[in-house]
Amino acid sequence: MAAYREHIAVSGMLGLGTGVVSTIVFGFTPVQGILVGWLTAIGGILPDLDSESGRPVREMFGLTAAVAPLIFIERILQWAHLPGDKETVMALFLAMYLGIKYGLASLVSMFSVHRGMFHSIPALLIAAEIAYLGYPRHEVRTKALMAAGVAIGFFSHLLLDEIYSVEWSGVRIKLKKSAGSAIKFFGEGLAGNAAAYALLLGLSFLTLHDAGIIGMPDAPARPMLRTTTAGPAADEHPVAIGESAPLPAFDGPVLPVESGAPQAGRLTGGASLR
C-alpha cells in the first residue's frame, strides 16, 4: 500500500498535467484548468478516506470538508430552495464543513473496511459523478472535465496501491496479500456492494439525465409541475398567476376542435387567448 505522501505526489503531478492539457489542448479557461488540477489531486487521496483515523485521514476529511461546500453550495441552495444571501450561505457552509469533517468521518470509520468498496471502480465512478453533478456550471463539457479529473486522480490511487502490492525481491516478483484489492468491481461484504451499486445506479441516472443522454418520462411530470406552481403562486407571486393561468385554459378549447363540432368562434377565442 502506497503512503499518503506518495499518493498526493502522484495525483498532484497528474493534476498539473490535466490542468495544463485541458487549458492548452482543449481550450478550457485557465481557472477551469486550475480547478480540474485540484480535483485530480484530491481524487488521488479520496480512496483512503476509509483507512484508520490518523493524521493523513483527518487532513483529508478536513480538505474534503472545506472543498465540498465550495463545490456543492450553489447546487444545494438551488435544490433546497434556500435564499442565496450571505448569512444563509455562511450557515450552510459551516453546517456542511462540520457535517463532513466530524459527522461523515465518524460514519465512514464506523461502516467501512479499509480497502473495501472505497477502493473500487464503482467508487471511482461515484466520486466522478458527484463532481459532475455538483459542479456549479451548466455546460456538460466543463462538468465532464471535472469528473474526468476526479476519475484520473482516483484511478492513480488505485493503480498505485496495486503497484505497491507487488514485491520485488531480487529477480523474483511476489504478490502481497493486498494484490487485486484496489482495482476491483466487487468487495467482500454484501452490504458494501449493495450500497455502492445502489448509489452508483442513482447517481448514474442523474448524471445521464443531466447530460441529456436519457430523458425523464414527460407525461407525469407536467401535471405535477402545474400543481406545484399553482400552489405557492396564488399567495406569494401574483405575477405568476397570469403566466400559469392560461395554460389549463388553453387545454380546453383544443379538444372540441378535434371532435369536429362547429366551434369556429371558440377556436378563435382560444387562439386569441394564447
Ligand SMILES: [Zn+2]
Ligand atoms: Zn489506498
